[in-house]
Amino acid sequence: MALETTADQPAPLRQVSQLIDGYIGRLGAVWVEAEIAQLTRRQGVCFLTLRDLVAKISIDATCHVSVLDSSPGAITEGARVIVHAKPSFYAPRGALALELREIRPQGEGELLAQLERRKQLLAAEGLFDPRHKKRLPVLPRGIGLITGKNSAAERDVLQNARVRWPDVRFVVRHALMQGNGSALDVMRGLAELSSDESVEVIVIARGGGSIEDLLPFSDEALIRAVHACPTPVVSAIGHEPDSPILDLVADLRASTPTDAARRIVPDVTEELAGLASMRERARFAIGALVGREVHGLAAIRSRPVLATPTTLVDVQQGLIHDARDRARRSLGHRLDRAGDEIGHQLARVRALSPLATLERGYAVAQLPDGTVVTSIDHANADAELNIRVVDGTIAARVLTTDPTPHGKEGDHGSGT
Template sequence: MALDTSADTPAPLRQISQLLDGYIGRLGAVWVEAEIAQLTRRQGICFLTLRDLTAKISIDAKCHVSVLDGSPIPVTEGSRVVVHARPAFYAPRGSLSLDLREIRPQGEGELLAQLERRRQLLAAEGLFDPRLKKPLPLLPRGIGLITGRNSAAERDILENARLRWPDVHFVVRHALMQGNDSARDVMGALAELAADRSIDLVVIARGGGSVEDLLPFSDEALVRAVHAYALPVVSAIGHEPDTPILDLVADLRASTPTDAAKRIVPDVREELAGVAMMRERASLAIRSMVDREVRGLADVRSRPVLAQPSTLVDAEQSVVRDWRDRSRRSLGHRLDRAGDEIVHHLARVRGLSPLATLERGYGVAQLADGTVVTSIGQVTADTELTVRVADGTITTRTLATDPAATAATSPEDDHA
């Protein structure tokens, strides 16, 4: 309803502000198409200025950073977007703004968002895993080149590669590099090159283009074919701002066709210079090693042990002589002690020998059977006896026996 006011009965400003807040609040959430003219992040809140695509109209907007980060592709200043927003009127300042709840890229941004979703799905399957990348041969026998007929990319690669390595061999297969049939043509060329056993790697080259022009190089079937390809694949699409998915699955991404030519073959001049440098380094290393060994040999030869080799032998001979003399002295001392001990034992044995007793005038009487006579009771008169003395034996016969006196003489008799 219209507010009834006059010059005599004006409405307070706060009432007008409240009415405006109510009118705007009844509008509800709306979808708005616009262009982001300005974007600022500040403490978790994003402040934006949305501008109409044709008219010179702009309005402030804000949202939480999660809304902006939730976009499938990065949203920057100049991006064309469709936002789901609720109008809000800030009464204290009388300013109108939009509270954004969702942001969707439009136009080229929507196309990039679709490609980003495809990229994320393929990445989740592991198609871009760096561990699956095949290394490029240092000097390939043959290089398969898939590119447009009579294209600048073909000329750049062939000319630059041959400038670097004149003997490089190319097998060129032409295919559509743009349009709906491009991906199928490229896959057909890949199949043809796979049958050629002289080829060690394949280059897919195009001289850049818009996002729409490069869509065939993000085709899922082509990406999977490159992932399963037996030979290393180099992607040389030549589009720096946007990266086709082929660049991610290829074993090597070159920024331009010229860059691809530099990376698939070595530079013969650099290689020759490297060989010359390595030859010089090897020669220097060998000379240094020989000089070092000569100096070492001279040092060894100057040592006394080699200047007079007999010195070492003489010293060892002296040691041997010393040990020999010590052994002889030790053995002589032991023999002397052993001789003394033998003499002592011999004297003891002789002292205990019956012959020593016989030498003092004693004799041993034996019967005819060899029994030693120790008592007169063993013999009778006319018994034949053998008496052994120190120097022989005497044969005799007994005449009589006389017992020895056993009674001891008393002390009184001795005194008498």
């Protein structure tokens, strides 16, 4: 009901504020389309400024961070959204605000949200796993190129690649790079190039464009075909800010078609310079190695053992000569001692020999059978005896025998 006031009976400001709060409080939640002009996160609460899409009207809004995080797409400043909100009035300041209960991105934001969901599902399957990435050849024999016919992307890739490596070979397949049927056309070219054994890497190139223009390169069927392709695939879609899902599944992402040309073939000038540098380093390394070896050989040759190699032999030869001389002296001494000992033994033998006794005037009487006569009992009368003296034998006959009494030394009896 209307508030009746006059100049004489004005209504207090607090009463007006209370009535406005009551009116607004009776409003239910509404769906509102707007653009986010400002967004601030602060201690679990988000403060937003919503702006009308046409008129220059804006209103503050708040929500819990969970409302913003649960949105199906990324919510940023400048995004077009539809919010489910409950109007509220803050009486102490007389400020109107919206309490947001749900936020949905619209237009490009909704499209980005769909792509994000698709990206998450494919990532969960492992299609973007770095372990599945294939290494690009250093210098491919053939390069497959899928791009639009007579497009700037085609010229960029071909010209820049040939500038870097003039002998590079391309196998080009033209395809629709925008609109309905584009993904299918690219998949057809991918299948043809992957079956060509001379093609060792495939480049999918297109110039920049809007999100809608690049949608075919986020097509799920194309993403799965690239993942299953046995040949390494390079994605060169758009410019640096553009990021279709193809960039994630490709074995290599190039920011632009020109960047793709730079990364798939080496620069012949750089390679020649690198070879020259490597050759120079190798020459220097070999020279240094030879120098070290020559110095080492000179040091070894200067050692006494190599300066006079016979030194060791001479030393050993001297030792052998000394040992030989000692052996000769030792053997000579032993032979001398043995000779002296033999002389002594010979003298003893000669002293004990019967011949020496005979030389002193003694004789040995023997019977004809050789028996030595040691007693008169052995020689009977008329017995024949052989008497051996120092220079021969005398034949004799026994005439008589005369026994010698015991104890009378030097008293000899004989009878022949």
